[in-house]
Amino acid sequence: MTTQPAPTGADALLARAEALRQALPENFRDQLVQSLYAEAEGVARRAVHPAGERRRDWDGLLDRLVTSPIFGLPIMLLILAVVFWLTITGANVPSALIADALFWFEDQAAALFTALGAPWWLTGFVWHGVWRGLAWVVSVMLPPMAIFFPCFTFLEDLGYLPRVAFNLDWLFKKAGAHGKQSLTMTMGFGCNAAGIIATRVIDSPRERLIAILTNNFVPCNGRFPTLIMLATVFVAASFPPALASVAAAGSVVMVVLVGVLFTLAVSALLSRTLLRGEASAFSLELPPFRRPNLKQILYTSLIDRTIFVLWRAIQTAAPAGAAIWLLGNIVVGDQSLAWHVADFLNPLGLAIGLDGVILLAYIIAIPANEIVVPTMLMVYLGVGMMTDTPGFTELRALLIGQHGWTMLTAVNLMLFSLLHNPCATTIMTMWKETRSLKWTTLGALGPLAIAFAVCFLTASLARLLGWA
Amino acid sequence: MNIPLLIVGLAALGAAVFAPRFGLLALGRRFRANRRRIQTEDALKHLHACAWRGQAATLQSLAGALHLTLAGAVRLVGALEAQGLLRVAEDGLHLTLDGEQIAVAVVRAHRLWERYLVDEARMPLADVHYEAERREHSRDVESLGALDAALGYPATDPHGDPIPTARGQIERVESRPLTDWPLDTPARIVHLEDEPAALFAQIAAEGLRPGQTLRVLESAPQRLTLSDGRKTFALAPLVAANIFVAPEPVTGTPTARRLTGLKQGERAVVRALDAGLQGFTRRRLLDLGLTPGVPVTAELPSLFGDPMAYRVRGTLIALRREQADQILISDEV
Numbered sequence A: 001m002t003t004q005p006a007p008t009g010a011d012a013l014l015a016r017a018e019a020l021r022q023a024l025p026e027n028f029r030d031q032l033v034q035s036l037y038a039e040a041e042g043v044a045r046r047a048v049h050p051a052g053e054r055r056r057d058w059d060g061l062l063d064r065l066v067t068s069p070i071f072g073l074p075i076m077l078l079i080l081a082v083v084f085w086l087t088i089t090g091a092n093v094p095s096a097l098i099a100d101a102l103f104w105f106e107d108q109a110a111a112l113f114t115a116l117g118a119p120w121w122l123t124g125f126v127w128h129g130v131w132r133g134l135a136w137v138v139s140v141m142l143p144p145m146a147i148f149f150p151c152f153t154f155l156e157d158l159g160y161l162p163r164v165a166f167n168l169d170w171l172f173k174k175a176g177a178h179g180k181q182s183l184t185m186t187m188g189f190g191c192n193a194a195g196i197i198a199t200r201v202i203d204s205p206r207e208r209l210i211a212i213l214t215n216n217f218v219p220c221n222g223r224f225p226t227l228i229m230l231a232t233v234f235v236a237a238s239f240p241p242a243l244a245s246v247a248a249a250g251s252v253v254m255v256v257l258v259g260v261l262f263t264l265a266v267s268a269l270l271s272r273t274l275l276r277g278e279a280s281a282f283s284l285e286l287p288p289f290r291r292p293n294l295k296q297i298l299y300t301s302l303i304d305r306t307i308f309v310l311w312r313a314i315q316t317a318a319p320a321g322a323a324i325w326l327l328g329n330i331v332v333g334d335q336s337l338a339w340h341v342a343d344f345l346n347p348l349g350l351a352i353g354l355d356g357v358i359l360l361a362y363i364i365a366i367p368a369n370e371i372v373v374p375t376m377l378m379v380y381l382g383v384g385m386m387t388d389t390p391g392f393t394e395l396r397a398l399l400i401g402q403h404g405w406t407m408l409t410a411v412n413l414m415l416f417s418l419l420h421n422p423c424a425t426t427i428m429t430m431w432k433e434t435r436s437l438k439w440t441t442l443g444a445l446g447p448l449a450i451a452f453a454v455c456f457l458t459a460s461l462a463r464l465l466g467w468a
Numbered sequence B: 001m002n003i004p005l006l007i008v009g010l011a012a013l014g015a016a017v018f019a020p021r022f023g024l025l026a027l028g029r030r031f032r033a034n035r036r037r038i039q040t041e042d043a044l045k046h047l048h049a050c051a052w053r054g055q056a057a058t059l060q061s062l063a064g065a066l067h068l069t070l071a072g073a074v075r076l077v078g079a080l081e082a083q084g085l086l087r088v089a090e091d092g093l094h095l096t097l098d099g100e101q102i103a104v105a106v107v108r109a110h111r112l113w114e115r116y117l118v119d120e121a122r123m124p125l126a127d128v129h130y131e132a133e134r135r136e137h138s139r140d141v142e143s144l145g146a147l148d149a150a151l152g153y154p155a156t157d158p159h160g161d162p163i164p165t166a167r168g169q170i171e172r173v174e175s176r177p178l179t180d181w182p183l184d185t186p187a188r189i190v191h192l193e194d195e196p197a198a199l200f201a202q203i204a205a206e207g208l209r210p211g212q213t214l215r216v217l218e219s220a221p222q223r224l225t226l227s228d229g230r231k232t233f234a235l236a237p238l239v240a241a242n243i244f245v246a247p248e249p250v251t252g253t254p255t256a257r258r259l260t261g262l263k264q265g266e267r268a269v270v271r272a273l274d275a276g277l278q279g280f281t282r283r284r285l286l287d288l289g290l291t292p293g294v295p296v297t298a299e300l301p302s303l304f305g306d307p308m309a310y311r312v313r314g315t316l317i318a319l320r321r322e323q324a325d326q327i328l329i330s331d332e333v
Helices: A009-023 A028-047 A054-066 A072-115 A120-158 A160-174 A181-190 A192-201 A205-217 A224-238 A241-272 A294-329 A337-351 A356-364 A369-381 A392-402 A407-419 A424-434 A437-464 B003-018 B024-053 B059-066 B070-082 B097-119 B125-135 B141-150 B197-205 B279-287
Strands: A283-286 B086-089 B092-095 B187-192 B213-219 B224-227 B232-235 B243-247 B267-273 B295-301 B308-312 B315-319 B327-330
Touching: A028 B279, A054 A072, A054 A160, A054 B295, A072 A120, A072 A160, A120 A160, A120 A181, A120 A294, A120 A369, A160 A181, A160 A241, A160 A283, A160 B315, A181 A192, A181 A205, A181 A241, A192 A205, A192 A294, A192 A424, A205 A241, A205 A424, A205 A437, A224 A241, A224 A369, A224 A392, A224 A407, A241 A407, A241 A437, A294 A337, A294 A356, A294 A369, A294 A424, A337 A356, A337 A369, A356 A369, A356 A407, A369 A392, A407 A437, A424 A437, B003 B024, B024 B059, B024 B070, B024 B086, B024 B092, B024 B097, B059 B070, B070 B086, B092 B097, B097 B125, B097 B141, B097 B279, B125 B197, B187 B197, B267 B279
Parallel strands: none
Antiparallel strands: A283 B315, B086 B092, B187 B213, B187 B243, B213 B224, B224 B232, B267 B295, B267 B327, B295 B308, B308 B315
16 A cells, blocks of 8 residues: 555544454454343343243243144134124224214204305305215224224234234245235225335335235225125125125125235236345244233224324315215206216226226225215215115115116126225325335326226126126 | 517527526536446446456457447547546556546445345345446445445445445455366355356356355366255356355354254254345344354244244244245254
């Protein structure tokens, strides 16, 4: 090296630091961590005294049970089914109560407006439009979330969820993804936006992005009502009454499995194309089973998850309510704007085995999927506001008798509901989590393209084989 | 014809073309300047690479490396000579001190980015060269320094090449191509040549990484047979010539068993983490407590055996086969 004038001050320090750094052994970081652990061990040995081995044995037994090749998967599916069942049946009554209360308020407020001499369009827009949209989303969304999220948090606190990721990792590894994606998917059953936030547990950016982009393929609480309605009206009706509820539940489970299949397939596709990379480091701590802390559960699930998701949904549902009311009440020529748009969309809808009204409902329901069915019924019935589901017999008469629905329509609507673009809340969350326009766009439009392609395929196939 | 509208329209058009910073002309000028800078840097890098390998850089080699016509290369060399970045001599093209400084800075940026892409972004090794080629040109000294610090001042890039320090020093590691290496002598991979890409892709696909120890078992004109103690590799000599090795410093690591070899219920002690494992994954394993000397027990296989959960420091930690394979163990002492 050339001799330079001796540097002074900060320069000298920096030069010395660089020289010392080069003299460090290659594995000095390992040694650093090792010495930290040695210190921590010393502290722990002085302070912590193990009380015995009994608990560990019980833990070990439970661990072997939930990860056993025979019982592992059935136990997992059973727990998932119980959580679904609790959510669906438990939410019915509170949903109806909330809906009654909010719609009662709507009637009173609308009556008050009319009494004060407000023009009909103001009353309609504010109360039958914006308020009704909000009321619908709150009453459909809040009770299931208030049941689902605590159940989920309970399993999380118990220590069971990491075992699920542990059990399913082999599947995700094959798709080039991370085992913890199964957790974010489970969360997605509650709400896709919450599922996307949950991907923060995945520490590899590539695999986290895969989890974000595919979370939409698990149907959320907002889409379950549509699936259940279709399963009841179409699938269950073609079985004897004794088997009807089992058939309905079975077909919902089938749809969920199709969603899982698509999640894995799209993950595999992404990790071989746009997000090329090896299935990378997977390390997962399996904490000991713990008695869950109820207060903690209620706080995390209600404040952190439910209220958070609900607030975002409300922000998007109010404008949707306004749009629906306007479409239903602005009459151009001899029919409402809604029917004009539906007529325009009809050829496209028919090509994929649906119809224009369904597509219109999905466009309006971009802010929140809960309002798909009410919007569809509003347009079919020709009334000026979203409408509650009538009895199933009337519904069959309306859909099959008057509007030409077939089994193909039902199956494709299920598929479309499962695969189509995520709701506005979820798209917003994608943007917040990735801060990338590119990935957000892909996450929004990719599923839509898949939904169209799949529905087009099933429709063409069904027509080719003469089933529809 | 509406005269005022015409004037406004012309003014808007003029502004769009001539605006000092965002006009089309200015954009075009900036675009050309940027392209020229990139070309300059690529040329200087080529000269530096030739000097590093002890070869002479010529007009022909420059034209080849930058995909230029010979006339284009002549023009470029003329411009660079005028800027005082290189000089033309009898035996070829040489960097001046100024030129060398720029070249080393570009090489530093390139290799730091490669390190980042492999360790932190965890891109496949075969893909990082192209991405780093793109990123090396947009660099400012400060953010590069920050990157260097964040990566922990790495000494080599993922191909094993030394990364120049901020002061421009490059440490040279003596190495020979694997084709010149004697049989049955432990050799440590210190460098993988990343160009041409097709040969490198073969090396990367075999899973060979700098830091790995190999022995040449057999050397025939058509193929070299290598072993890393667990697996044997067969490589064409053309491929093997792109793998550069140095003598393995004798370390205390005995014949390495891997954590994957541990059966359920068995106990062992962690010896070390594989030297090829760097960056994020290595840190994560260390943070989980898998430091040298710690006892591990294979405790709980998952449904299909992979991943496996190991008891480390009282905690149950699940690792995939690939991770467990990077952890060297020995019997308990």
